[in-house]
Amino acid sequence: MAETQPITLITGASAGIGAALADEFARHGHALVLVARREPQLQAVADAVEQRGHPRPRVMIADLAQPGAADRIEVQLRAAGHEVQFLVNNAGFGLMGPATKLDRSEQLAIVDLNARALTELSLCFVDSMARHKGGILNVASVASFMPGPGMAVYHASKAYVLSLSEALHQELKPRGVRVTALCPGPVETEFQARAGMPNDYFPPMLARSAERVAREGYGGLMANRRVVVPGSHNRMAALLPRLLPRGLMLWIMSRYRQRRAP
Numbered sequence: 001m002a003e004t005q006p007i008t009l010i011t012g013a014s015a016g017i018g019a020a021l022a023d024e025f026a027r028h029g030h031a032l033v034l035v036a037r038r039e040p041q042l043q044a045v046a047d048a049v050e051q052r053g054h055p056r057p058r059v060m061i062a063d064l065a066q067p068g069a070a071d072r073i074e075v076q077l078r079a080a081g082h083e084v085q086f087l088v089n090n091a092g093f094g095l096m097g098p099a100t101k102l103d104r105s106e107q108l109a110i111v112d113l114n115a116r117a118l119t120e121l122s123l124c125f126v127d128s129m130a131r132h133k134g135g136i137l138n139v140a141s142v143a144s145f146m147p148g149p150g151m152a153v154y155h156a157s158k159a160y161v162l163s164l165s166e167a168l169h170q171e172l173k174p175r176g177v178r179v180t181a182l183c184p185g186p187v188e189t190e191f192q193a194r195a196g197m198p199n200d201y202f203p204p205m206l207a208r209s210a211e212r213v214a215r216e217g218y219g220g221l222m223a224n225r226r227v228v229v230p231g232s233h234n235r236m237a238a239l240l241p242r243l244l245p246r247g248l249m250l251w252i253m254s255r256y257r258q259r260r261a262p
């Protein structure tokens with residue numbers, strides 16, 4: 001039988017947190033396959049990894065919001081002799097505005113990418129991850145812990161990511177497969193412009209760099225932590241919904257949105 005190479009598959013690696021995660025995994029000696037839609041940006045991330053003295057990542061161009069994208073990735077990986085050891089489901093986006101006013105198909109694309117594609121990929125490679133003692137890092141958000149009026153579909157999609165990841169963490173433990181939900185607070189990336197979010201939307205004390213988030217996410221996955229929330233202020237924000245009545249939490253969230261993004 002032909003030799004197979006264990007690899008780390010990172011989605012949404014052409015920018016932001018995904019690019020930082022590519023760097024972090026490369027620094028720890030992982031062979032990488034990077035996925036996103038924009039080839040020049042993805043090649044630039046691969047160039048940067050190579051220039052730091054690591055093997056050049058392979059890039060795969062795919063729109064993960066399209067049906068069948070995960071299957072096509074699986075077929076391409078198999079043809080190249082790659083076996084997924086670690087999977088990083090990072091690709092995602094959100095939209096700010098009232099759910100009834102935002103474009104419906106764009107909001108459904110959030111579900112397709114943040115939830116559907118992530119689920120499909122998470123379930124695709126479990127056998128090879130078990131063989132290579134690997135795991136899954138799913139990028140959720142502090143938004144996972146609370147409903148988000150004014151960003152309803154995004155918050156709901158991230159609540160799904162957290163719930164799925166925690167359940168898979170438990171289910172896959174006996175097979176030796178690690179599963180971690182990485183729940184960052186605000187990180188300055190292309191995310192804000194794509195979401196239609198004002199630049200000064202979040203208090204600066206919550207913000208963390210993509211590099212720091214990637215470092216904590218990597219460490220958390222290797223230690224098989226169920227959930228990683230980078231930054232003490234963000235950990236407090238994630239705790240609030242467990243302490244406050246749901247109605248009060250919703251009121252706080254909508255007041256904040258009305259004041260910061262009228």
Ligand SMILES: NC(=O)c1ccc[n+]([C@@H]2O[C@H](COP(=O)([O-])OP(=O)(O)OC[C@H]3O[C@@H](n4cnc5c(N)ncnc54)[C@H](OP(=O)(O)O)[C@@H]3O)[C@@H](O)[C@H]2O)c1
Binds near residue numbers: 018065066092139185
């Ligand atoms: N930034 C924050 O404040 C923040 C906070 C909490 C959680 N997060 C989460 O962190 C993850 C990364 O976000 P980011 O902040 O790094 O945002 P970003 O800079 O906008 O990067 C998003 C990445 O996802 C890729 N992507 C978007 N749509 C895609 C599609 N249909 N198919 C394949 N790839 C797609 C983008 O690449 P292409 O455009 O080239 O396809 C890009 O590489 C997301 O899941 C986000 O929800 C972000």
